[in-house]
Structure formats: C-alpha cells, structure tokens
Amino acid sequence: MKPSNVRLLFARLRRQVEERVGAAEGEVPAFVLFASLTDGAARARTVTVSGAEFGACWRDLVQAAERVMGDARIKPAWLRVDWVERVEKMTWSALETRLRKVKRNYYRFGISLDSAFHHAFLETELNANAMLYGGPGARTAVVNDKNFRRYARIRHGLANLDRRPEGEVWQFSTRGVFLALNSPAVHELHGAGRDAGRRVIARLEASDVRALVAAGSGYLASQVGETGRFTYGWHPCFDREIPAYNGLRHASSLYAMIEAWGVTRDATLGAAIERALAYLMAELIRADGEGEGARAFLVEENGEIKLGGNAVAILALCKYCQVTGRQDHLELARRLAEGVLFMQDAATGRFRHVFAWPDMQLKDAFRIIYYDGEAAFALMRIYELTRDERLLDAVESAFRYFIEAGYWNTHDHWLAYAADALALHRPRPEYYAFGVRNVAGYLDFVIDRITTYPTLLELMMAAERMVSRMQADPALRGGLAGLDLDKFYHALEVRAHYLLNGHFWPELAMFFANPRRICGSFFIRHHAFRVRIDDVEHYLSGLVAYLAWRERQADGERRDASVALAM
Template sequence: MSKVAPPYTLFFSISDSKQRAEVRHTNAADFSSAWQTLTADIHQAVWQAKMNPCWLRIDWVTRRSSTTLANLHEILSDTKPGYFRYGLALDQDCKIAFLEQELNGNAMLYEGNCIDHAALNKRNFRSYCQRRFGDQVELDFADERNVVLLSTEGLFCESHKEPVYLSGAGPNTGRRIINNLNAKLITQLIENASSYLGRQLTSSGHFHSGWYPCFDLEIEGHNNLRHASCAHAMIEAWEVSKDPALQAVIERALNVLTSDLIQTIQLKTGETAAFLVESNSEIKLGGNALSLLALVKYSEAMGVRAYADLMEQLAKGIEFMQNQASGQFCHVLDYPSLNIKKQRLSIQYDSEAALGLIRLYSWDKNPRWLTMVEKALEYFIATEQWRTHDHRLSYCLNELTKYRPKEKYYQLGIRNFANHLGFVENCKTTFPALLELMMSAEKMISHLHSQGLFQELLDQVDLEHFYHVLAKRADHLLNGYFWPESAMFFKNPEKITGSFFIRHKAFRLRADEVEQYLSGLIAYRDFILDQTLQKPACIDNPPQTEKANHIDNIMFSTS
C-alpha cells in the first residue's frame, strides 16, 4: 500500500449485491476525520436506500494530476472505450469526484459502439451526478474547466470473508490482487462462469443473447450457432465441476438444439444430412461444426451414444458444403433449398468444420471424416490459412497429428502462432480466444518435445518467451471477470457477478464470449494440473492498517 500525504480523499462504496453501489467520498486534513465523516455518510445512504449491505469497498487517492477538460478530451480520444483507468474530480478540491468504477458502471465515458474511443457522455454524466450529489450541482463542460485525474488504491470487504487489497496501477487497476493463478482459483472461476451461463438458459430452453450491464439492458436477437457453442463450453465446465445442476441445464440446451434447431434433409444421394438452421433460414457451416463439437463432447463426457446418428448426419451436412476436389468449404446455404447463399462469410468456419470432423473421427473412427479433414488441410496449407491465427485450427491439428503425424501439419501449427506472440503479449484487451490459441499451441509444443519429432520446427519458437506470454495472457483474463468489487457499480450486480465481460464494448456480457473465456481457462487449468503446480490460492492480504481496523464496524452495523 502506498503512503498517502494529506489532504486525504477517501471513498466508501457499499452494496447489498442487488442494486448499484451507493458511493460517498470526503476530503480531510487527517485520516481519522475523513473516516468518521464517511462512516456517518454511508450509514445515512444505506438507510435511505433500505439496503442490507454485504459488500464494502474503500478507495483512497494516491495521486492527483490536474488538467483541463479540453486536454481530457484529447486523452479520451486516444483511449479505447472502457480503458480510462483513473477516477475523475471536476474541481481542484475534489468535492465532485468519481471513482473509475463509477465512470464505467454508469457509461459516463462511453458514447456508443460507433465511436472507437472513450468519450465524455454528457447525458449519463449529468444523470449519475444528480443521483450522487443531488440537484445542487450544476455541471458545465467548458473546455477551460479544470479537472483532476485520480489514481487510487483500495480494499474490498465481503461479509464473513477476509478483506482483499485492490490493485492501484496498470491493467489490473481496481480489482483484487492475485499473486498466484492456481488450479483452485481457476476452478472457482470456471464454476462461477458456467453457473452464470446456466442461468442464461430461459424456460424455453434458449439462451439469452447477453446483456449490457451498465443499465441491465438485454442484447436483442438469438443466434443458434452461439447456442451450440455455449452448450459445448458448459459440457467442458461440467467435466471440471461434475455439477448435477449444470448437467440438467446442458441436457435442456441439447434437447432444444437437437429437437428444434437442427433439421434433417434427404440429399439427392439418398443419404440424410442434418443442418443447424438459423431463424432467418440460413445454414452456416460454423453452426453445423459447433453443433457437432457439442454433441461429440457430450457423448465423450457422459459415455453415451444417444446422438450417434445425428452426429453422422451433421458430418454429412458438412460434407455437402465441401468441394471434394479442392477441399474448400462454402459457408452459407439457404434452407431448405440448400442453394449456396454465401461462398465465404467467416474464415473461422473452416477450422471449426475441420475440428468438428476430426473430433468425430476420434470418437467413431469412420475414415470418411478423416479423409474430409485431410482435404480441408490441403486447402488450408495452399491458402496460407495460418495467417488467421485461429485457435481452432491449432486444436484441429493437435487431433489430426495423432493419426497423421506429418511434418507439414506440424509446420502449419507452428506458423499459426509463432509470429503472433508479440500481439498476444501486448494486446490490451482480454480477447479470450488468444489464450485458447496459446493453449492449443502449447499442446503441440509439448507433443513435439516429448516425442522427439521434427525438432527443427521447435527451433522456430523462442520457448522461454512463449511460456512467459502464455502465463501473462492467462493472468490478463482475470481483468475480464466480474469480481464483486467491480460488479457492485453496475445496475444489477447479483446477475453479473462471476461472469466475464468485454470491456471496450461497454462491459458487454454475451453468452458466446463468456464461453470463450471458459474454454481458455479450462485448458489452462489442465495445463497447470499437468505441471503439478497445485498451490493454495494466494491473495495478497497485508496486515491490517488503520484503514482496515474500522471495517467490521461499518459492514455489520449499517443494516
């Protein structure tokens, strides 16, 4: 914890997990005065909100940087949405001041998806300022107005748990300090996020698409492809938790997938093929691929053959969409005519299709699927598909080389990530697919190393740097997790705690993005367990200070 010189600026934020946090702050020449003032203020706020609090967050300002509103606009224009990592005071005395988390939770620096940088949202600013300070504050946004950027450190307290210190700098700003991302902690995150996904399954058996949590607004529309991918991630998570409640949700989701969303058609050859059909009557290659992946994973995890015929029909649907001479896939068909609607749509569909087929081959050993995969790989090699750095291509190659350990396949796998490490290391966003790319790459590296195969390919990779980047990327995913100390500033904290968000999209919670976080962390957990690095989770809890000694009095005497 940094030493802080007077005057002290101190914030208390308190929530019952069901409503947005009430925040109060004060400035004082000595810490005790600041604490006493805020204790009285927060008691009053809790009484007015009729709140039974369970979360208390304490933040103190460690550094101030004065500037003008005009200069702040320039700073924001060069900052990704959601990535302004400072609090903000609208006056030199910090009488009107906000934490970074208040700014984010109320979309005060977000002007919509059409603007690719942070920007001051005057309407949201005025609305929250009125809630926080009342009608007596008049806001003007003149360029010459002086404002103060605030750096803070903090402490978060949850009922009946040890307080945790909050990071005060860098990409981890504002969330708890984690010194050891171990298997126990990752398992907890997996269980929490998969439970969140389970809660997104409606009574009809369809998933909510997602939420914009600042104001608890639902993302409109349904995507059947995402339904399949979410089911797959939940099955992966069930293999970790063995939670019977999660299994029940999975089976409901698969029942809708197989009974309502997938349709069968008799082809001119006389064979029956199956296709995942979207609500707009489109058949997407990726939909078939992800449905196949989900059903194979379920069959493996549960040891059942109930979907064997349907999986074969889905594979035949993928075969219908492949040019058997070139190996190329077409991406979108019209249903029920099966006419080509779009030859190309998403490059990821190609590797998803190949991965689905090779996973099915691993399950049923039908050489028909292996032949299709090899044809697809010849096309991928010819078109240098490694330039997409798609993690599912790496997953596919790891499966394929179990049966066809050819150098050209390993070379494709190495190229898929080797020149991408700089981007993976320095990417500011959490971008969960990057961890999946690193985990699939690690499996290939480990296999080549243990089998003594094609060692010259390993020479193309700086292995020390690779493993550094892998660990850094896994740690960075924690910055996309809704810890309670972050969720408490949004409209419906209880709904979103334990899920994963996309910061630069207004902290968007979309089901298919949550499942990407899940899949990456599940793979990383497997890696940690393989390395036998099972140490107790370590959250940095320094000895209590003057600040921490007063916490229990606030937490348990405000109800």
C-alpha cells in the first residue's frame, strides 16, 4: 500500500482538527489523539498517540496509522480522528459502580488503563466489541471480562488485565471529525452526551431525511435474497446473523419499503420489493375457501395466524396499489380483510388475536396491543380503496371497544394511525378525542426517552395529522384544549432528531465487525446494536411521515409567499 493514501486522508483533516483541539483537562498528556481507519470491509484499526505538543502528536499519529495500514495491507476508505477533552481518574470499583447506574450500551465514555493513554479504548471501541455488555439479562452496563480481555489483546497486545477493585482507570470524553475517501465532506462529531460520536446535524433538512430514507430502505433491499425472503437481522458486534424468521415482520418491513419507494423511486429497491412481495403471496399467505366471502390468512412457520400478520399484509398490498397505481393485488388484500373480520367478535367489536392453521381454533384471545391498531388501520386502508362499508363499520365497532377499554392509555402508534384514518372518514369528536388522549400526557416521555424508540416518531406523526385538521376546523378546535401544542411540536422535533442516534453512520459502523453490511441501517442500542428488519422498518415509517410533514410545511410557506407577493 502506498503511504500517500493514508497521508492524503490525514492531510484533509489536519486543519479541521487543529482548529478544534485543545489541551485535555486532567492529569494526563496535553494532547491525546486517536485515529481509526478501515476499508469498510473489516473492523476499524485504531491507533493512539499522546504528547505535549500537537504538531509532534499529529506526525506520530500519521506514522502510526501508516504502519498499521501497511502491515494489514489495507487501503483505508474511512478515517476518523478523535481527541481527548476531559479525563476523570477512578478505581475499577468506582467505575463498576458507575456502570451499574447506566443502561446497557449507553456508557458514552472511553476508558484508559493508564494515565499516559498507552492502553486506551474509545467509547465506540468499547461498545462495538461488547466490552461493557453483559447480555440481554443485564439491564445495566457491566464489564464483560471475556470480551474486554479479547479486544485488549487484539488492540494493545495485553496478555493480562489487572482489574483489582483498587486498580486505577481513566474515564474520558472526546470530540472528533470523520471523512470518507470518496466524499469531499468533513463531518464534525458530537462530544460527550447522548449524541456522542456521530456527525453534527443541527437541524434536519428535507435532503437529510431523504438521504436517511434512501439509506435505510437500501439496507432493507440488500437483505432481500433472490427468493424474496429477508435475512432477518444481524448482531453487528461480531457479524452474527439472527437465524429466526417472522412472517408478520416480513410483511411490515415490505410495507415500509414500499413507503420509502414512494419517496425514492429507486430501481434496486423496487426490484427487491417485487421479490419480497412475491414471497409474501406465494409462501406466507394461505387461502381459506373460494368465491364470495373467501378468506386469506398470513400463516407463520409455526402454524399461527396472527391478527397483526393479516393486517400488515393488507397494509403492504394496499400501499403497493397506492404508489404503483396497479390493482392486481387488491383482491388478495380484500380476502385478507375478510380474514380480519373473521377474527373480530361482531357483538363486542373486540379482535381475537391468534388462531391455529388450518383448524382455525382460537389460540390466544389477546397477545399484544399492536395487533388491534394494526387491524383497524389495515381495514381503513382497504376501505379507502374499495369503499366497502362493512370495513368502516367494523373499525367503528372496534373503536367503541377501544374507547370503553381505555386503549388510549397504551399510547400505541398503530392505534394513532387507525384513529387518524377513521376520524378522516368519520369525523366524530370521540375519535379525535381518542387520538389526542393517546399522545397528551405522554409528551415528557417522548422528549426524554433515552432509547431511540422509533415508534414514538410514528405516534407523533399520526397524531400531528389529526392535530392539523383540528386546528383548521373551528368545530374541532376545542378538542385540543388538553394538548400543549408548543410542547407537542417540540416533542415531535426532538424525537425526529433523536433518531439520528440510531443510524449506522459510517463513523460508527466502522468500529463493528462488518461495516459495509450495516452502514446505512438503523439499530437498537440496548439490544447490543441489533439490526433487524422490523427495527429498520419503524425508523423508516417515522422518517417517511416526518418528511411528508416537512414538505407540507414547505408547500404552505410557498403558497403564503405567493399570496403575499400577489397582494
């Protein structure tokens, strides 16, 4: 490998680093610099230098990076440089006490084993190597001794690790910058806090959201095989495939892909949709009868028929009809809707959740609240295409039960979608009241929730559609009395921006075992950065809805400007 490849990347970053770096706080070297490089195909290699003078440290950092890349015969495509800002010395015992107060995978600091930073680990190294992850049974961060020793040996050649309670360690925070070889942009990275380590985006522009939708849907397309079956998911710390499968999530992920295709019109995404759609219809859906009133059901591999499975299959087929203008799958959607009606108790409006195929015996009257909202929303979507009043009547019957049972207390995003769609066609005060109560009183949770919780943005966007109609209609406006509108819109924006912390930006993906596989996807941090098709699906659906809202805002502003100019 030519040394100039590494030097070219560093030369592009030096000015940005030198303008931002300052002497570290604490009894440590004035300058501690980290460089992390990868070709995108393997976990980044990180080197550390420290010293009293920036210029000498930078020279040493470039040389160390050249040696590492040369020894590995890797041509770097991504470079990230971090520098230490603040340091706190403590004992291992104190550190472990602190970890027990932090949600798993939410420890956002680096750790050095010595004051000179000869044996230091960035926060991204710690988390991407599961060094502080004790497994799904550990609710808080904890030192994973096996993983910690493994990476300490790889990174620093440490054969032994002294973790005596009284032993000293140094916790530190950093700032950084990132660039890719094929891009002119240099990205400043956030320092300590929940945004730590990813690029600074002060305000989401429509172009940013479109790029996120394109990246996330591109990831889902990459997971659709030739047969149309998804690769269900990955544990990215060690590039381990999740071997399970779930037909409901196949259909719901397909639905999100179709939503995204309505934004991007990407040909590769379109081809993946066709494959996944064919698999859904041929392998996952079973017919039950022929002719008038014939039903169809999405059947899981274990023989379960889930109310939610039928519902999201309907949503996928109806969304496909909507964005393509084709009606050839509408009859199958209608049969799936007949299946949903079969699963509803006509007397009470209550849905029954799980049946067994093929004997159609009831297995679970109730399993999870999501199914109810999914079913009501799906019936509304097919109603909009068929105008079959039986479907609308069934949703009203369901909502009478939802209201009586106080389902707004669940703050469920699917119920928000359903309430919005029902109120649009039957604008009765009780439906709007349900939608408002579903989000009012929940805004603090939306603002403060530490996990990215992508369905919260879906909840907010569905509620916003109702809120905007209520604001515009004097007859409905009084229903907003219990909702703090300023706080509502603040919560919406906070949640949309917070989703950036669940995106595998290249500056984060580079620390995991197979960066290119996950780059552009979305993850669940507290599940060891798990990437599963349904995880990505919910991020996408929220962002697509947020983009549509931003574009409606922009259209309104343009109309107002045109009117002002004409006056």
